[in-house]
Amino acid sequence: MAAPKPEPRRALTMRSLGALIPAVARPAFRRHPAALAQVMTDWAEIVGPDLARCTVPRRLSAGVLTLGCAGPVAMELQHLAPELIARVNRSCGHGTVRSLKLVQDLVAGAAPPPRPAPRDPPPPVPIPDMEDGPLKDALAALGARIRERAGRR
16 A cells, blocks of 8 residues: 655745735736826826826836827827926836827727707507506507607618
């Protein structure tokens, strides 16, 4: 009969959570730097509400901050680049951003689509053979919408 395999030795010492965090967080921060998260959350305070409406920070890699912007805004951002870099570095720490890369982004400057004007409901279809109640009201309204849609075709 073979001898049972010994169980692997386990470290029965207590370790603080703070000692484990760097090993767990390091891969995540390599993909998405913490400075980018701060820039994205504080973007309106960093650049102001006017520029925040038409620009979106997309990526921060090797000191290059990629900004999505609507076409005409790119020219203005080129002139404001030194000031924007200084503002971001003041907020996130010296040397975080060395240059800007501008990419055209249709979402950055797009206004939300206008809501359609509310329409009056069409007159309900009469249903004389049915007793009054919520079912009759619902069917009458459904019939009115169907009649209205058929009239548009």
